Structures are given as C-alpha cells and as structure tokens.
Amino acid sequence: MVMLENAFKPKMLERQKLQKLLLRSRQKPLVYLYGLMGSGKTTSVEMYLKKSGGPPAVWFTCPDEVMDEQWAWGRFVQTLGQRLPELASALSEAGIPQSSSDVGRIMDILTQQLSQDILLVIDDFHLVQNLHLKRLAAIIAKEQPQNLRLILISRNPPEPVFYELEIKGRCTIIGQESLNFTAGEIQIFYRQNGFPLEGEAVRKLNAYCGGWTATVYLSLLQYAETHRLDAIDKAEKFVWTAICEKMGQAEQKILVQLSQLNTFTLEQASFVTGAPEAAAVVQQMLRKNCFIHYHTQSRTYQLHTILKNVVNQQNLLSQAEIQELNRQNGVWYQRQEKPLEAINAYRRAGNDDAILEIMEQKGATELLDQAPSLIIESFKAIPPWKRLSHPRAYLSFLCSYLVVVDAERALELLEEAKAVYRKNPNLPNKKRILGEIALIESYAVFNDLEEMSIRHRQAYEAFEGGESQIQWSQMDFTFGCPSILYLYHSRFGGLRQILDRLKKDGWYYTHVSGGCGAGHEYILEAEYAMGLGQWSKAQNAIEKAQIKAKEKKQKSILISALFQQMRLELYLGDEKKIRSCRKKMEEAAANSDIPSQRQSAEIALGFVSAVMGRSDEIPVWLKKGDTEYYTAPPQGKGIIAIVHGMAEILENNPIKLEIHAELLLEHSRRNHFIIGEIYARLFKAIAVEQQGGDGAPILKSLLSDMRPDGYYSPLIELSPHVLAMLCRLKPEDAEPVLEDCRHFNDLYENYHGICAAGLTxxxxxxxxxxxxxxxxxxxxxxxxxxxxxxxxxxxxxxxxxxxxxxxxxxxxxxxxxxx
The missing domain is CATH 1.10.10.10 (Winged helix-like DNA-binding domain superfamily/Winged helix DNA-binding domain)
Known part of the structure; x- marks a missing residue:
C-alpha cells in the first residue's frame, strides 16, 4: 500500500473549452457527448457538475454485462429511485417502452411526476439497444419538459434525429474533436503539475498522443518518474507501468481481481476478493485519480475500461481463480437478495448448482419474464443430467419457457423429464413432481377445458390438497387477454358446457396455484349473460368476480372485470359510466408491474374505442396489429387481431380487412378459438359489403352456427357495420339479434357523435x-x-x-x- 501512497497524483486539468460548451448548453434539454474510449467524456461531465451548481443530477451508467432490456431498465429505475422514489415507482410500473404508445406514456409520467428540476446523466449510452428508449431521448429534446435535462455520454456518434434537433436549437452535440487535447492544453496540463514544456517538446508529445486524453494523462505519469519524453511507452504499457507496477504485490492482486467485476461496493470488493484491505486500495486509487469511477447514487465503484483491459491482458489469474471470483460475487448478490445478478455471476463461474438452487425458490418462474436471455442461456449451459437432478428448478424453467417462449419445444423437454422421473424409483417427492408436471401440461391445452380439468385434478391429488411449489399466484391467468370467453370458447354449441365445467372444476387450479385466476368463472358468466341480453345477471357476476379477485389480489381478473363493465355500460348507453370505467382501466394499466397486464388493459381500451367508432383513441400498436410489441404469452395474441380488424373497419380499407379476416380465420380454426372465428367471419362479410358485394350470406351462415349458444355480443357490438346485411335476411334468420342491433346502432350514433373529433x-x-x-x-x-x-x-x-x-x-x- 505504501508504494501507491507515494505515487504521483496529477492535478486534473479543467478544460475551459469543454466547460464553456457544457455551460452554454444549460438551457438546452439535451447534450449528446461522444468520443472514443479514454477521451475524458465522463471526467469532463463530472467536473462540469461540480462547477455548475445546477440542479441535482441522477447518474446512470448502462451496465455492459446485462443481457436483457428489462433487467437494464430495472437497474435504471433502481438508480432513479435513490433520488426520485415516486418517479421511479411510476416508471417501474410503466415498464421499458416497447412501442410509440409506451414512449408517449413515459413522457406523460416524466412531465406529470417531475416537480423539481433534475439533470439525468446516462453514461455509456452506446450500450442502449432499445430503439424506443433512444427515441424517448430525442422526444425529450423535442418537447422540452420544464424540469428535465439530459446528458448522454456515448462512444458512438449520434443518430440523424439528434443532428436535426441540434439545428432546431434543442440539442448540443459535443464530439471527438472537442474532447481531443490541443497542444496548448497539453502544455498547460504539464505546467500545472510542475513540468513546464516548451516548443519542440510540446509538438512531439502532441503528435505522439494524438489528442487522446488517456494517453496525455498516462504520459504525464511516466514523465513524472523519468523526466524523459523518449521513455514514454505505448498506451497499454502506460497504464501498467504508471499505475500497476507502482503497487505492492498484494495490491496488484486485488486490482486484478476487481477487474473481473463490473461495479462493486467497498464491502463487496472485500468479500469477493477475500482481502479486507481491498476497500482501502479502491479508495486510495480514487484519491489518486487512478482510472476508477465512483457512482454517488448507487455508492458503487467501477474500474475504467482501459484499466480493466490492460490488467486482463497480463493474464495474472488462472481460469480457476476467475471462476472462484465470480462464484463469490454470486454469493454476495444472493445474500443481497438480487437473484438475477447472482445467476449472471454464477453463469460466469460455471456454477450450475448455485443457479439451480436459485431457480428452486418459489416464484422463480417470474425470473424468466424479467431476464429471458439470461435465464435461457444459463439453462442451455447446464448439462441435461444436472437439470434433471434438480426437478423443482428445471420444472420452473420449463413452465416459463412453455408459456412465454416456445410451447412446442418446452413440451418435448417436459415429456423427456416426465419419462425420466417416472422410471426413477428413488426420486424424492416423486408424486409431487409428477403433479407439478401435470399442472404445467395444463397450459399446453389451456382452451380444452376437459383436458385442463383432468390435469388440475391430478395436481390437486398429487399435492394432497396442498399448493404447487412452482406456480406463482400472481402469474397472468388471462395470458394478457381481457376476455376469458375468448380463451375458452372452443366449440360452437358448447358454451353452456364450458360454464358448467368451470363452475365444477375451475376451483382446482385456483386452489393449487395459491389463488391465481380467482374470480375467472364469474367473468365468463358475465360475458355469457351479456351475449344473452341478461344485463342484471351480468352486473351481478362482474361484482362477484371483483370481490373474489380483490381478495386474492388478482390484477388480471380485475382488468377483465373492468373490461366487461365497460362493455355492459356500452349496451346500457351510459356515457358517464363508460368514461369512469375508462379512467379506472387507465389507472389499472399504470399500476400493474406485469407487462402483459398493462397490455391487456390497453387491448380492452382499444376494443371499446373501436366499438364506439373512436379510431383516434385506439393505441397505435393495436391499429397496426403489432404482435411483436405484445410480450404476453401467444395464447392471448388473437385478441390483438380482433381489435386490429375493428380498426381496419373504421379506416374503411376493405381489401386489407378481407385479407386480415382470412388470416384470423385460419389462426382461430387451427387453435379452436370460436370467438376469433366469429369475428373473422364478421370481418369477411363487412369487407365484402365495403367492396360493393353482398355479405349477407356470410352473415346468415354465421348466425346459424351461433344460434345453439345464443351468444351474439360480437354482432351487436358491430351492429353499425352489419345492420344493413341483417335487414336483408329473412326475419326468421335475423330475428334473434335484429332488435338488439338496431338499439345498439342508435347508441353508436350517439357515441360516435360525442367524440367525432377523436380527441386524445x-x-x-x-x-x-x-x-x-x-x-x-x-x-x-x-x-x-x-x-x-x-x-x-x-x-x-x-x-x-x-x-x-x-x-x-x-x-x-x-x-x-x-x-
């Protein structure tokens, strides 16, 4: 430690031209600072913040080891929460933006929640991969929210939109040329550190360093020792000779160990390296400006990339030592209750058992939603025999993989696992494990209630009346779809049987999953009652669903109940109550921390807006039918196609509508979605009419298929677009629904007139x-x-x-x- 204490500590140069550029930009909403690694970008902004005396700054450095956008967003929100907890909470609930509507929602949060001036600095912005986040930064510059300024620090030049904003005076771009040291600055830097250089010496040094900040800094460290310019080494050797060689052997080892970590606290540094003195080494390096950063908000330290690269090139650690460091880092994160960070560290360590131990915890299925790439890659690296030896962890993974990623492949792996577990006479908790498999298999047959019920009963019996150790009670029961009827109606004429089956057997799943889906049977009953025109019965069922779902904290069911309430008010013609329901639905979307639930709420709002003829209120991603935006399981994706088709009707684009109807019909029949098929056939009839043809025969055939169930909600809600066809049918063909359609058509004219302007x-x-x-x-x-x-x-x-x-x-x- 003595050698580092005695090392020369340069006085950092306050670079006037950079500080002036930054100060002149104080009235701009955005500053984009870019340059090569080691250009002094971060240091320049840090010095500016110390001098400017401006608003408080929140500093976030994009992590380079994070594999998932969702995970990185979580880190960002966590950093923001240390200064602005309410704003962080709102952004956490909104989730990472995946569409233009998401970007708009986040802009609203920023403008409404920020009551004080704040400067947000995002370092290593080049690591941001999400296009909508990049767009958000540009929109902040464009719209100039009163209390927010951004400084983006990147290695990459800005995209064209930022140059356009600079022309409009809303952004300042500071590039590599401004960051480069001039010969004059080199001369001042050396002089203020006690080494006056003149003429040829300055010119030679400037030519050698090429303006690169890191090289200028390191050249001074070496010149302070040798007083010779011809003794200056190449850049990489600069770092090693000027910093590392001046350390004692113990300090060098600590530095090499810390180079394996991305960020760390002082306690973490001591724990991971096993050296109590590691904290003192880190603090001493910081005092000596030795290529280390301290992040005030998170209270973490980070070695500069240049230093890490140079240290790692020395190959002073064996592979076994690197693995042990990562293992210790995983232990640290696990003790801090940060499972994703722990899994990432254990993955680097090749410690499969530790990963499986984390995945054995209840609620581990949620981790794949938060960081899919990390979890999938971690399991791919684990040998099959080892995965199978940890049934609870492996089944947790397969459950999430089936629902979220690839059902077909998950079922193949699940079948292999089931065969192995059945053959093993010594398998602990064998009966429970097979019960968990039965429960997971139920997701693969989710719209075949008879098959689902069989597997739910098997799980219930296997658990001996207890609960699953894998299923999470807060899983999204509705698969991101606000209509339960859409999910489970699989056969014309079989709707009453579905209701009876759910009443009889639905409680098995709710029980074994700890309450997941509580109240769903009443949602289905409400949808059915509305289709029969039984309004009071529908209202009664909605209220029962809400009471039961609130008790079990089932947000997805509450969203579905609110959707049915909105539809009921549409039928009853109460515009005031519709507005109240819309507001509650918007709040439900904002208050959910599960993306599929937020999207379910948006689908519900889009559906009701389409029924009311209010095209401008339909979310843009639904108008486009953007299933890539939709992060919920594939089971719920068909409802997007329905809302998209309804939007196409309002856009009066019959050719696109007809093609869309054909694709929806194919999808619905293949997957046994009767509600999807009904809408596909309705869209086809409407498209034919819009092109001057006769859609009535299509409608007649559809009515014939729907008659055994008596469920006519889709026709009634689309009555403005099908009424003319209905009137051309024989009375006996149109009779079941004609009067209801006439009534709703009158309501539609009122709804559409109230918001003909389509105001947002x-x-x-x-x-x-x-x-x-x-x-x-x-x-x-x-x-x-x-x-x-x-x-x-x-x-x-x-x-x-x-x-x-x-x-x-x-x-x-x-x-x-x-x-």
Missing part, C-alpha cells in the same frame, strides 16, 4: 383548460409540459374540431358535450 385524453385536458380561460403558457404550467407541446396539441384540437380559433373551439366543445 391529453387533448381533452387542454381543451377543458382552454374553455376555463387558461392561456397557453398557463396550460403548460398546469400540465407540466413545454409551450411547443401545448401549441402542437391546440393545433391538433382545432383540426379535429374543424375550427380555426379558440372561441369556435369552445362552442364546438359545448355542442358535442366534450366538456
């Missing part, structure tokens, strides 16, 4: 404030959005209301009951 929620808020006499600047202050954003919204409001001034907009709003 934000536009309605701004219109309300305009009607109250707010000026544009006051609206921006009230809603915490920038003035340019307010102007854009007002322009859109005028266009949609087909007016050109404020007074006319207020009159039109009053006429349409928009306020």
């Amino acid at each position: 929620v934000r536009e309605k808020e701004i219109l309300t404030l305009l009607c109250r006499g707010y000026a544009r600047k006051q609206i921006g202050t009230e809603l915490k959005i920038g003035l340019p954003t307010v102007k854009t919204h007002i322009r859109n409001i005028y266009n949609k209301l087909q007016v050109s001034k404020k007074a006319d907009a207020i009159k039109k709003a009053e006429k349409l009951s928009l306020i």
Whole structure:
C-alpha cells in the first residue's frame, strides 16, 4: 500500500473549452457527448457538475454485462429511485417502452411526476439497444419538459434525429474533436503539475498522443518518474507501468481481481476478493485519480475500461481463480437478495448448482419474464443430467419457457423429464413432481377445458390438497387477454358446457396455484349473460368476480372485470359510466408491474374505442396489429387481431380487412378459438359489403352456427357495420339479434357523435383548460409540459374540431358535450 501512497497524483486539468460548451448548453434539454474510449467524456461531465451548481443530477451508467432490456431498465429505475422514489415507482410500473404508445406514456409520467428540476446523466449510452428508449431521448429534446435535462455520454456518434434537433436549437452535440487535447492544453496540463514544456517538446508529445486524453494523462505519469519524453511507452504499457507496477504485490492482486467485476461496493470488493484491505486500495486509487469511477447514487465503484483491459491482458489469474471470483460475487448478490445478478455471476463461474438452487425458490418462474436471455442461456449451459437432478428448478424453467417462449419445444423437454422421473424409483417427492408436471401440461391445452380439468385434478391429488411449489399466484391467468370467453370458447354449441365445467372444476387450479385466476368463472358468466341480453345477471357476476379477485389480489381478473363493465355500460348507453370505467382501466394499466397486464388493459381500451367508432383513441400498436410489441404469452395474441380488424373497419380499407379476416380465420380454426372465428367471419362479410358485394350470406351462415349458444355480443357490438346485411335476411334468420342491433346502432350514433373529433385524453385536458380561460403558457404550467407541446396539441384540437380559433373551439366543445 505504501508504494501507491507515494505515487504521483496529477492535478486534473479543467478544460475551459469543454466547460464553456457544457455551460452554454444549460438551457438546452439535451447534450449528446461522444468520443472514443479514454477521451475524458465522463471526467469532463463530472467536473462540469461540480462547477455548475445546477440542479441535482441522477447518474446512470448502462451496465455492459446485462443481457436483457428489462433487467437494464430495472437497474435504471433502481438508480432513479435513490433520488426520485415516486418517479421511479411510476416508471417501474410503466415498464421499458416497447412501442410509440409506451414512449408517449413515459413522457406523460416524466412531465406529470417531475416537480423539481433534475439533470439525468446516462453514461455509456452506446450500450442502449432499445430503439424506443433512444427515441424517448430525442422526444425529450423535442418537447422540452420544464424540469428535465439530459446528458448522454456515448462512444458512438449520434443518430440523424439528434443532428436535426441540434439545428432546431434543442440539442448540443459535443464530439471527438472537442474532447481531443490541443497542444496548448497539453502544455498547460504539464505546467500545472510542475513540468513546464516548451516548443519542440510540446509538438512531439502532441503528435505522439494524438489528442487522446488517456494517453496525455498516462504520459504525464511516466514523465513524472523519468523526466524523459523518449521513455514514454505505448498506451497499454502506460497504464501498467504508471499505475500497476507502482503497487505492492498484494495490491496488484486485488486490482486484478476487481477487474473481473463490473461495479462493486467497498464491502463487496472485500468479500469477493477475500482481502479486507481491498476497500482501502479502491479508495486510495480514487484519491489518486487512478482510472476508477465512483457512482454517488448507487455508492458503487467501477474500474475504467482501459484499466480493466490492460490488467486482463497480463493474464495474472488462472481460469480457476476467475471462476472462484465470480462464484463469490454470486454469493454476495444472493445474500443481497438480487437473484438475477447472482445467476449472471454464477453463469460466469460455471456454477450450475448455485443457479439451480436459485431457480428452486418459489416464484422463480417470474425470473424468466424479467431476464429471458439470461435465464435461457444459463439453462442451455447446464448439462441435461444436472437439470434433471434438480426437478423443482428445471420444472420452473420449463413452465416459463412453455408459456412465454416456445410451447412446442418446452413440451418435448417436459415429456423427456416426465419419462425420466417416472422410471426413477428413488426420486424424492416423486408424486409431487409428477403433479407439478401435470399442472404445467395444463397450459399446453389451456382452451380444452376437459383436458385442463383432468390435469388440475391430478395436481390437486398429487399435492394432497396442498399448493404447487412452482406456480406463482400472481402469474397472468388471462395470458394478457381481457376476455376469458375468448380463451375458452372452443366449440360452437358448447358454451353452456364450458360454464358448467368451470363452475365444477375451475376451483382446482385456483386452489393449487395459491389463488391465481380467482374470480375467472364469474367473468365468463358475465360475458355469457351479456351475449344473452341478461344485463342484471351480468352486473351481478362482474361484482362477484371483483370481490373474489380483490381478495386474492388478482390484477388480471380485475382488468377483465373492468373490461366487461365497460362493455355492459356500452349496451346500457351510459356515457358517464363508460368514461369512469375508462379512467379506472387507465389507472389499472399504470399500476400493474406485469407487462402483459398493462397490455391487456390497453387491448380492452382499444376494443371499446373501436366499438364506439373512436379510431383516434385506439393505441397505435393495436391499429397496426403489432404482435411483436405484445410480450404476453401467444395464447392471448388473437385478441390483438380482433381489435386490429375493428380498426381496419373504421379506416374503411376493405381489401386489407378481407385479407386480415382470412388470416384470423385460419389462426382461430387451427387453435379452436370460436370467438376469433366469429369475428373473422364478421370481418369477411363487412369487407365484402365495403367492396360493393353482398355479405349477407356470410352473415346468415354465421348466425346459424351461433344460434345453439345464443351468444351474439360480437354482432351487436358491430351492429353499425352489419345492420344493413341483417335487414336483408329473412326475419326468421335475423330475428334473434335484429332488435338488439338496431338499439345498439342508435347508441353508436350517439357515441360516435360525442367524440367525432377523436380527441386524445391529453387533448381533452387542454381543451377543458382552454374553455376555463387558461392561456397557453398557463396550460403548460398546469400540465407540466413545454409551450411547443401545448401549441402542437391546440393545433391538433382545432383540426379535429374543424375550427380555426379558440372561441369556435369552445362552442364546438359545448355542442358535442366534450366538456
């Protein structure tokens, strides 16, 4: 330690041109700083923050060892939470943006939740892979939220959109040329450290270093020792000779060990290396500016990439020593209750048993949702015999893999595991393990209630009335689909049998899974009652579902119940209650921390908007039918196609609608989704009509198939688009549904008229404030959005209301009951 204490400590140069650039950018919402590794980007921003005296900064360094976007987002939110817990909570619930609508929702959160000025610094921005996150940064610069500024530090040049923003005065780009040391700066740097250089010496050093900050810094360290420019080594050797060789052997070993870690706390450094003095070495390096960063918010340290690369090139650790370091790091994270970080460390260590131990914990199925790539790659690296020797861990993995990733492959592996476990006479808890397999298999036959019930009863008997050790009570029972009927109606004429089966056997699954899906049988009953026109019975069933789901904290069932309540209010024609339900659904989406539940809520909102003829309120990803955005299990994806088809009807694009109908019909018949088939045939009839043909025969055939069940909700909700066809049918063919369709068609004209303008929620808020006499600047202050954003919204409001001034907009709003 003595050798490091005596090492020369350079005084860092405050680079005036960089500081001026950063200070001049204080009024800009975004600064994009880019340059090569070792260009001094991070140090420059750190010095600026110390000098500027501006708003508090939240500093997040993108982790290079994280394999999953979701996991990285979680790290970001955790960092933000140390300074802004409420904002972090809201962003955690929103989840990583996967679509344009997600980006818009996060912008709303940022503008509404930020009540104080904040500077957000994102270091190593080049590691961000999510395109929507990159777009979010550009939108922040474009919309200029009042309380937020961004500094992005990257090794890569910015994308074109940032250059466009720079031209518009909303972004400052600082590139490699600004980061490079000039000959004058080199001369000042050497002089302030007691080594005046002149003329030829400065020119030679400048030519050698090429302006690279790291090389200039390291050259000074070596010059301080030799006082000779001709003794300066190449860059990599600089680091080793100027820093590492000056350490004692024990300190060198600690440094080499820490180079295997990404970030670490002082306690973690001592624990992982097994050296109590590791904390002191780290602190001493920080005091000596020895290529180490300290992250204030997370209280973690990080070796500079240059130092890590150089140290690792020395090959001072054996493979066995590296594995042991990673194993110890995994133990550390496991004790801190950070399972994903622990699994990642154990994966690097090749410690399969430790990974399997974590996956044996109840709720481990959730980990694959949070970091799919990490979990899948970790299991791929584990030999098959070892996976099989840990049944609980392996079955937890297969359960998630079946539901989320690849059902066909998961079933193959599950069948192999079942054969092995059945043949093993000495398998501990054999009966329970086979029960867990039966429960997992039920997901593969989820819309065949008879087969599902058989497996649920098998699990119940195997657990002897107890609960599964694998299933998580908060799993998304609805697969991200707000309609239970869509999921389970698999045969024309069999709907009543499905209800009876669920009433009789549905409780088996709810019991063995610890309450998952509680109340789903009442949702199905409510959907069926609405299809029969039994409104009070439907309301009663919805209320029962809500009570049961609340008791068991089943958010997916509560979302489904709210969806059915919205549909019921549509039938009853209560616009006020529909608005109230919409608000509750939006809150449900915001308050869920499971992506598939948020998407289920969006699907419900999109469906109701389409039924009401309000195309502009349908989320963009649903209009596009973007199944890539949809992160829920594939079982629920067909409902997206239904909402997308309804959006196509409103867009009056019959050719696209017809092709879409054919694809939906093929998908629905292959997977036995009767509700999907009904909508596909309705879409086909409507597309034929829109092209000047006769869709009535298609409708007649569909009505014949639907008659045994008596369930007509899809026709009633699409009555504005099918009523003309119904009226051309013989009375006996149209009789079961004609009057209901006429009634709903009248309601539709009212719904569509109320929101013919198609205003978004934000536009309605701004219109309300305009009607109250707010000026544009006051609206921006009230809603915490920038003035340019307010102007854009007002322009859109005028266009949609087909007016050109404020007074006319207020009159039109009053006429349409928009306020």
